[in-house]
Amino acid sequence: MKITLDQDKCVASGQCVVAAADVFDQRDEDGIAVLLTAEPPADQATDTRHAASVCPALAIHIQE
Template identity: 65%
Template sequence: MKISVEQDLCVAAGQCAAAAPDVFDQRDEDGIVVLLAPEAPAGAEEGVRTAAAVCPAQAIRLQS
């Protein structure tokens, strides 16, 4: 699964980093999402889907 984020939409809620910490992080200065892996590592798919579903800004895009 391919992952992309739209940092301009991000509201720094941190739900993505909590759901999939191997894939998402947050910038220290403002909390905006940082994509650590453009493809979901093995075993992280469920967390990535959860992160996309709970993102209040809908800033995460998934592509199979």
């Protein structure tokens, strides 16, 4: 699994961080999401998929 995050689309809702805190974080200055790991381990796959599904801006893309 490879993750990409389009920060230009991000609306800083924080849903990705709530869903997968080991994979995503937010910048302090504006709340825009930051990808912590582009290739999360298998045990984080479910949470990462959930984060992508709840992103209101559809800014998270997963390549299996």
